Amino acid sequence: MRGSISQGETSMVMTVAETAPRTLDGLPAELLLDMYYAMLRARRLDERCWLLHRQGKIAFHISGMGHEAAQIGIAFAMRRGEDHFLPYYRDLAMVLACGLTSLDVMLGVFGKKDDPSSGGRQMPEHFSLRSKNIYSVSSPVATQVPQAAGVALAEKLKGGDRVAVTCLGEGSTNQGDFHEALTWAGVHQLPLIVVVENNGYAISVPMVQEMAILHVSDRAGAYGVRGVTVDGLDPIATYKAAKESIDIARAGRGATLFEVRVVRLTPHSSDDDDTTYRSKEDKVTLKASDPLPKFREHLMQAGILTDQQDTEFGAKAMAEVDYAHQTAEAAPYPDVEWGAGPVYAP
Numbered sequence: 001m002r003g004s005i006s007q008g009e010t011s012m013v014m015t016v017a018e019t020a021p022r023t024l025d026g027l028p029a030e031l032l033l034d035m036y037y038a039m040l041r042a043r044r045l046d047e048r049c050w051l052l053h054r055q056g057k058i059a060f061h062i063s064g065m066g067h068e069a070a071q072i073g074i075a076f077a078m079r080r081g082e083d084h085f086l087p088y089y090r091d092l093a094m095v096l097a098c099g100l101t102s103l104d105v106m107l108g109v110f111g112k113k114d115d116p117s118s119g120g121r122q123m124p125e126h127f128s129l130r131s132k133n134i135y136s137v138s139s140p141v142a143t144q145v146p147q148a149a150g151v152a153l154a155e156k157l158k159g160g161d162r163v164a165v166t167c168l169g170e171g172s173t174n175q176g177d178f179h180e181a182l183t184w185a186g187v188h189q190l191p192l193i194v195v196v197e198n199n200g201y202a203i204s205v206p207m208v209q210e211m212a213i214l215h216v217s218d219r220a221g222a223y224g225v226r227g228v229t230v231d232g233l234d235p236i237a238t239y240k241a242a243k244e245s246i247d248i249a250r251a252g253r254g255a256t257l258f259e260v261r262v263v264r265l266t267p268h269s270s271d272d273d274d275t276t277y278r279s280k281e282d283k284v285t286l287k288a289s290d291p292l293p294k295f296r297e298h299l300m301q302a303g304i305l306t307d308q309q310d311t312e313f314g315a316k317a318m319a320e321v322d323y324a325h326q327t328a329e330a331a332p333y334p335d336v337e338w339g340a341g342p343v344y345a346p
């Protein structure tokens with residue numbers, strides 16, 4: 001497709017890419033396209049994991065669908081691979097953006113020997129990658145929050161300028177670990193961002209039965225840290241708010257309790273049946289909240305993403321997922337003795 005200048009005047013012909021706006025909402029088009037691709041890639045990998053589970057090829061999967069906009073907004077505001085990141089099980093898009101490859105994730109999902117997170121010892125979605133400062137997920141929820149406070153305190157004592165970012169669900173904020181960590185974050189003004197991915201459910205328990213406040217971030221004042229709530233379905237708003245919080249932490253001005261309002265588009269895990277506690281109407285509303293098509297539409301309307309580019313992105317993401325799936329499926333399992341060994345010690 002060409003601009004309005006006659007095609008004969010080749011020296012003056014401009015492509016759509018050249019005439020397309022180079023910024024949107026104050027952010028460069030290249031950044032926004034990278035963010036969109038990162039969301040798309042995570043979604044395709046996530047969908048493949050569900051298929052593999054339904055085919056009986058993998059034992060378990062926890063999905064991040066509906067959380068991608070929030071996770072990518074935050075990840076892109078970090079110094080990815082350098083800042084400390086202590087994820088939770090739903091952070092697929094974020095660990096991919098911070099340095100795990102699709103193949104790394106698939107090796108973990110299949111429990112194969114070359115899984116970089118644990119050599120097949122941990123459950124799927126117990127991500128880690130030492131070389132990119134991604135710390136191992138532990139199954140007991142919220143344990144990563146005091147660990148992140150400890151990492152942030154160590155960074156501060158060493159005089160470094162890296163921040164620690166950790167994520168958990170809103171239901172998990174009722175664990176004692178969360179309160180202990182936030183208390184430390186306030187007392188020591190730690191370079192820490194505690195991200196609460198609030199999807200309104202803790203497995204089958206709705207938020208009204210989890211806490212008697214509207215926003216998790218309302219708790220921030222009690223710890224002496226900043227509290228922020230952002231629309232986590234909007235990657236641009238999340239990116240901007242995360243950047244501000246990270247800049248403040250990096251400058252030594254303290255921690256933020258950073259709540260993103262998201263949706264969980266799937267059941268809690270591959271072992272859950274959400275039709276027992278979510279209505280059909282609820283599911284329809286959920287689908288309409290999906291952040292991926294919303295962001296695609298936003299970029300297309302602004303002339304930043306074209307149909308052709310979207311098709312290319314889709315094909316690229318599928319090729320990566322196909323490769324990761326096929327390679328991981330064919331890869332060897334660990335020896336039984338190795339698989340039964342500890343996670344942290346070799």
Ligand SMILES: Cc1ncc(C[n+]2csc(CCOP(=O)(O)OP(=O)(O)O)c2C)c(N)n1
Binds near residue numbers: 139171
């Ligand atoms: C200490 C502990 N208690 C209970 C569980 C079982 N469990 C796993 S996930 C989960 C729900 C967590 O909900 P939320 O924090 O809102 O995160 P979401 O799954 O919605 O992202 C529970 C209760 C656990 N893993 N650890």
Ligand SMILES: [Mg+2]
Binds near residue numbers: 170
């Ligand atoms: Mg939740």
